[in-house]
Amino acid sequence: MGPDAPDRRSARPDDEGGDPACWLARVCPECGRLADEDPPTRCPACGAELTAD
Template identity: 55%
Template sequence: MESGHHSEGGDPACWLGLICPACGRVREDRTTSQCENCGEELDEAGAGGAA
């Protein structure tokens, strides 16, 4: 381990739009308008359409 060297890592914050608001799973297929896990209808931005 190098002292004084910090590497940044982790997943990008832009994945937030891929999370299904109904079940919390990350969508794998960005081209669908429905969550492949629970079937929730999603709008174009990736957020759930139901209020």
């Protein structure tokens, strides 16, 4: 590929869907389970409060 050739890798459409890049806010600080929704909420396993920081 020469210096003037287009980079075909960047011509692909972006992926859609999938999981968010970071669910760290949903991780329970007490038991480590992933909450079903973003904070503020409670852990469905142990009941610990997850707060929005």
